[in-house]
Amino acid sequence: MLTKNFTYVAAALTLVGVPAGIAVTGGDMHLSGDVNLSGDVTRGGGLENAIFAGTLACWLALFALGLRRWPRGILILSLCGVFAMRGALLVHSGAVWPVTAALVAVVLAGHLRFAAVTGSVAVVWFALWDATAGQRSADWVLGSLGGEALWLAAVLAGVTAYRNSVRWRHEVAHRIAQDESQREIDARRRRAEERVEIARDLHDVVSHTLAVVGVHLNVALDAFDAEPEEARASMKLAQEVRNRAMTDLKSLVGVLREGEVPALESLEGLADQVRAAGLKVSVTEFGDPADVPAPVATAVYRVVQESLTNTVRHAGATRVVVTLRYSPTRVVVDVQDDGSGGDGSIVDGHGIAGMRERVAALGGALTAGPGKTGFTVRAGIPILAD
Template identity: 40%
Template sequence: MTPLARARHQLKAHPLALDASLAAGVLLCMLAGSFVDPHGEQSVSWSIRSPDPLSLLLMTFSAVALVFRRSASMTVLALTGAASVVESVTGDPRAPVAMSAVVALFTVAAATDRPTTVRAGLLTMTVLTGAAMLAGPLPWYAQENLGILAWTGIGATAGDAVRSRRAAVQAIRDRAERAERTREEEARRRVAEERLRIARDLHDVVAHHIALVNVQAGVAAHVMDKRPDQAKEALAHVREASRSALNELRATVGLLRQSGDPEAPTEPAPGLDRLDELVGTFRSAGLQVEVARPDHGAELPAAVGLAAYRVVQEALTNIQKHAGPAAKAEVSVVRVGPNIEVTVLDDGRPADEESPPAGGGHGLLGMRERVTALRGTLTTGPRHGGGFRVHAILPVRTRARTAAPRTAEDLV
């Protein structure tokens, strides 16, 4: 830090000392000006006249008042203005006391707003100049009187310019702080969204296969002694489901690697073209599933196909876990106008029986988030007479920002 910058920093840290130094400088200038005779034979004469005691008292009083110009700017302006009026009326007007009023007016203009500056400046110029012109010993057109008018105007204008510059700098700082806070909030929001997305993707990928593993493992344990062939078949399904879970989990976790990783998975995201394969895994686990899909060959956007696939997957997984071993499921995928409607029904536990245990619901929440992200609607609830219904309406044409959501499957 340079000596000048260090001194400026110390003065800003001690404003009262700065004001005291300024007051001392103004007092010295007023004293020097009071000894000068601009109308003498020489250009400057120091010994021809000296200020009277009243002028010295007024100059000292107005200089001391400037020490408190920051804490009571309007009061200081009134005091220094009154001292200047007294000096203009009673003394030989050389305008040394008016210098303190100019400094006080500058402080008011720099510390207040523009309307206050205009009112204070006009009042100060009118009172000081009017008193000098009307009650002073010099003619009204004397240059000393015009000097008072000019210097008060300069003080008000300079103070307003300083205030405007400070306001502009503060506005720039405020905008920078708001931009920084906005960036931090946006970063936190993106982190939260990414955390929820990863949680939803992991749930969609793992829950389905783990539910199948659980069912097939239970079947194998039940028939191990009496029907070993059926137990081997169940264990084979367990092995296949676990392998699929590992593959999809590897695809999801691979996105957490650095971009450009050559080992990142490249398998395309699942869609309704793999619906038969999905239903087959549930049928192999013992769930009776019927599929109705009139437009089997219709092509859908990747985001829509993925959302529909996950809705069916999660709904069938919930049926497998909660609807009972004898439940039957119906899956319907129908194109209706600009939308595609996905409906999954089951005839499991009646509606008045015990509901699924508390603590679940992440699958339904994930389905709703996926459907809502595509501007669709999701309706879930128990059916009259027993069972459960999941109904999703997905627009086939989605907005550009939602047509390719940043999910794990979309990027692999």
């Protein structure tokens, strides 16, 4: 989950958010060390305040670039940086919220307990410091403590929920892949059993036919001169046996060439599996799939399966629309989601190249890229006439 893009975004948001947050909370007013005639401590100017707030933001943003490799160390280092600025009286607010990016990274890395304990200790520590060395009023300390604690809880809860959702989607996608692998194994086993059964039938039909025909031909040959009528009857019986054998063979060949398309009939079941991951999936078909050859049907099924798997794993989508159009000469399949795949996060390495090769092998073409609302995969496969 911790990618290079995450570290860059975290650094940028820290660079902008920390000065803005300090300005909103009034913590950019540092003590100048000057005391007026009445004994009140004076405050620094606006430019000087902005410089100190920007300095803290720059340091925290720089630390954030290392979150991918050392999330826990960066969290501790960032808290030390905030305390250094607070201890030097350069900024007067902020405990854990300036290090939000580091907290998020630690939770995403799977260290929720570390983030919770470290954040809680930091909140209490800064509250005690404000009440003693910072000489803040009790009301201010309690308000700051409550706000920081609430912020910490919200960040931890939100990031944990997001992490659990992503893990759930990955697990569902993994289960779908496992189920498909098991179906492939079962299908190969069934095909092997069918081939064995057909081999037996072919053996029985052919051997029986040849044996019977051979007997009648021998009878006809022996009786050809002496008893032509018996020879004619034997030839006729041999012809009838041959005709029955041809009918049986045609039936067996018909089984082998049967035009069923179980892959297309399984699309709704595939959609149900993806719906279990929390996505809304709709499958719409136009035309009659009965005449679609098995190789084309298999390719269509694989395109839909891989597209849905990519959506579950990478797009962060909430809805997927699958549309299939059958015509006498062509099958067109569209898979459109509303996720973040349109920003370029889904590339050929996620199986798109494999889909493109499968479609191209049948004379078709596949395109994949950003759509109107997310990521779109579109494939057109011709149906070649026999």
